[in-house]
Amino acid sequence: MSNTLTEKILARASGQNIITPGDIVDVDVNTAFVHDVFISGVVEEFSKLPHKKVWNPNNIVFIADHEVPAVSEWAGECYKTMLRFAEEQQIKKVHIAEGVCHQLIPEKGYIGPGMVLVGTDSHSTTHGALGAFASGIGTTEMASVLATGKIWLRVPETIHFELTGVLPQGVYAKDIVLSMLGILGAEGANYKAIEITGSAVENLSIADRLTICNMAVEMGAKNALFAPDEKTMAYIQQSSADPSFITTIDAPQYDRTINMHLNDIKPMLAFPKGVDDIHGVDEAIGREIHEAFIGSCTNGRYEDFVVAANIIRGKRIPKHVRLIITPASMSIYKRLIADGIALDFIDAGGMITNPGCGLCYGKHGGVLSKTDVAITSNNRNFPGRLGHKDSKVYLASPATVAWSAVNGKISDPMECNGLL
Amino acid sequence: MAEEIKTGVWKFGDDIDTDQIIATQYLVNPDIHDMSRYAMEIPKPNFASSVKTGDVIVGGKNFGCGSSREQAPLVLKTLGVTTILALSFARIFYRNCINLGIRPYEISTAEYDWMKDQSEVILHPEKSYIQVEDQVIPLKPFPPFVEKILSAGGLIAHVINQYNSQEK
Numbered sequence: 001m002s003n004t005l006t007e008k009i010l011a012r013a014s015g016q017n018i019i020t021p022g023d024i025v026d027v028d029v030n031t032a033f034v035h036d037v038f039i040s041g042v043v044e045e046f047s048k049l050p051h052k053k054v055w056n057p058n059n060i061v062f063i064a065d066h067e068v069p070a071v072s073e074w075a076g077e078c079y080k081t082m083l084r085f086a087e088e089q090q091i092k093k094v095h096i097a098e099g100v101c102h103q104l105i106p107e108k109g110y111i112g113p114g115m116v117l118v119g120t121d122s123h124s125t126t127h128g129a130l131g132a133f134a135s136g137i138g139t140t141e142m143a144s145v146l147a148t149g150k151i152w153l154r155v156p157e158t159i160h161f162e163l164t165g166v167l168p169q170g171v172y173a174k175d176i177v178l179s180m181l182g183i184l185g186a187e188g189a190n191y192k193a194i195e196i197t198g199s200a201v202e203n204l205s206i207a208d209r210l211t212i213c214n215m216a217v218e219m220g221a222k223n224a225l226f227a228p229d230e231k232t233m234a235y236i237q238q239s240s241a242d243p244s245f246i247t248t249i250d251a252p253q254y255d256r257t258i259n260m261h262l263n264d265i266k267p268m269l270a271f272p273k274g275v276d277d278i279h280g281v282d283e284a285i286g287r288e289i290h291e292a293f294i295g296s297c298t299n300g301r302y303e304d305f306v307v308a309a310n311i312i313r314g315k316r317i318p319k320h321v322r323l324i325i326t327p328a329s330m331s332i333y334k335r336l337i338a339d340g341i342a343l344d345f346i347d348a349g350g351m352i353t354n355p356g357c358g359l360c361y362g363k364h365g366g367v368l369s370k371t372d373v374a375i376t377s378n379n380r381n382f383p384g385r386l387g388h389k390d391s392k393v394y395l396a397s398p399a400t401v402a403w404s405a406v407n408g409k410i411s412d413p414m415e416c417n418g419l420l
Numbered sequence: 421m422a423e424e425i426k427t428g429v430w431k432f433g434d435d436i437d438t439d440q441i442i443a444t445q446y447l448v449n450p451d452i453h454d455m456s457r458y459a460m461e462i463p464k465p466n467f468a469s470s471v472k473t474g475d476v477i478v479g480g481k482n483f484g485c486g487s488s489r490e491q492a493p494l495v496l497k498t499l500g501v502t503t504i505l506a507l508s509f510a511r512i513f514y515r516n517c518i519n520l521g522i523r524p525y526e527i528s529t530a531e532y533d534w535m536k537d538q539s540e541v542i543l544h545p546e547k548s549y550i551q552v553e554d555q556v557i558p559l560k561p562f563p564p565f566v567e568k569i570l571s572a573g574g575l576i577a578h579v580i581n582q583y584n585s586q587e588k
Contacts, residue, residue: 024563024565024566037447037489038488038489038490041490045576048576048580049576049579049580049583050580050583050584051583072448074448074450120488121487121488122486122487122488122512136488136512137488137512137515138488138489138490138512138515138516138519139490140490140516140519140520140574140575140576141515141516141519141575143576144519144575144576144579147579148579152565186435186482186485187435187481187482187485187508187510190482190508190509190510190511191511191514220482220485220510220511221511222511274435361444361487362439362444362445363444363445380486382437382439382440382486383439383440383462384439384440384443384462385439389462
């Protein structure tokens with residue numbers, strides 16, 4: 001019998017009763033999304049196929065988030081390709097410069113529990129936070145999905161994390177996922193699913209779960225998910241996502257369980273060597289920084305900015321630090337303005353950019369120089385990822401980034417307990 | 421018996437990510453041949469100018485990790501690489517290879533150690549094994565469904581074949 005949640009979702013989506021890891025199944029896709037950088041490639045590959053029409057325009061989402069505002073003469077053509085193809089194919093769910101794909105999709109109700117999502121962005125694992133199967137694919141593969149509504153998948157083995165306890169003050173979901181990376185490494189979950197359960201999960205907000213599932217791909221995971229619970233159902237009621245794909249969860253059997261007691265987790269960093277060079281913040285205290293970034297599909301949500309603003313409010317960022325704030329969607333941006341949080345950042349000397357992916361993929365809005373050291377709330381720090389190949393990037397929680405920005409050097413957010 | 425092919429080896433370490441295979445700044449280039457000139461610019465600057473059609477890439481652990489950019493395997497294919505051996509592959513890169521008709525094979529640490537950078541190995545035309553001096557590295561066959569995609573030359577050709585067979 002099918003056991004893990006991933007197996008259950010894939011069994012239903014492939015119309016089978018029993019599937020086991022290693023099987024190759026042909027799966028019905030519920031949501032397929034394409035972002036601006038790859039739209040031209042997808043449309044070009046689609047044009048090689050004999051299919052004149054996409055399988056179902058209502059299940060397809062187009063999002064321009066990487067190249068907004070345009071950073072090259074090429075970007076404007078991407079938007080036009082996107083709009084033209086959407087019009088020809090009657091695709092209505094098109095969002096240009098409204099936010100980052102991995103925030104807009106949950107926010108707009110395009111994903112719900114039990115659904116199957118594939119996207120052209122590698123961080124598509126994010127959507128497992130709502131109990132969906134979600135994974136990133138390439139452009140050729142997306143062209144085939146747009147034509148057929150199906151994708152072949154190898155049923156993955158599952159790694160199970162059991163979370164217990166309560167996070168200490170100053171420690172956040174980002175520190176949990178960095179700790180997971182420390183345990184598994186950059187390929188520890190390669191080809192595999194990750195499922196996260198345990199008594200601590202009910203205390204994790206949907207924003208927390210999105211952060212954790214977002215970085216599952218940095219461990220190589222095919223997908224990562226939390227079983228849907230009351231918080232999930234409350235979220236999808238608000239976003240109006242389709243609840244009809246929900247899958248029952250009856251005590252899955254896992255091959256391998258990793259126990260994590262949240263009380264033991266400290267503020268963590270990924271050192272500049274790579275996403276799995278994980279250390280406690282206490283090992284880097286006092287290192288000078290030049291750029292501090294809070295944003296991205298990992299940690300650019302309203303909850304993240306509330307934490308950061310509580311630390312930064314009333315302070316002045318030192319002159320040698322550029323603080324960059326990038327809300328993950330326009331609706332988050334509007335809340336930051338309405339609540340006065342935007343002013344907290346501006347008064348401290350920070351810059352607020354439009355929602356987008358520019359900084360996080362090293363393209364625009366904060367590109368690093370050869371000698372720059374940055375502390376950032378995003379998900380990747382490969383050599384050259386955020387600019388010059390010799391620049392150094394530390395990945396951290398929004399609280400660690402904010403407190404480090406205030407001090408001009410890497411600092412432990414547990415020291416500013418009174419502010420949190 | 422089909423003639424054996426002598427082919428060059430380009431060897432890399434662990435965690436070669438897609439940003440290293442082709443950096444973000446070159447992705448805007450609409451000409452894939454032009455873009456290919458910058459393949460592996462950071463890890464091996466002479467790769468793009470010297471690699472020959474049919475050469476084999478040997479990677480360490482987690483080859484192709486990072487972003488989903490299909491340009492990564494595509495620049496390698498454009499430069500004539502259709503066989504990649506690695507200790508392990510990142511998932512999206514692995515799928516992209518298959519979908520483009522590139523054969524990704526997992527090898528053992530011992531086999532990785534036998535393959536020397538810039539050496540010549542013998543690749544059996546049906547690609548069932550590679551001979552490195554007196555050692556033989558067997559290449560594990562793909563599941564039939566995947567082999568169908570590879571034999572068609574990639575996913576697009578496969579989907580067209582399927583469509584045509586349904587039409588009949």
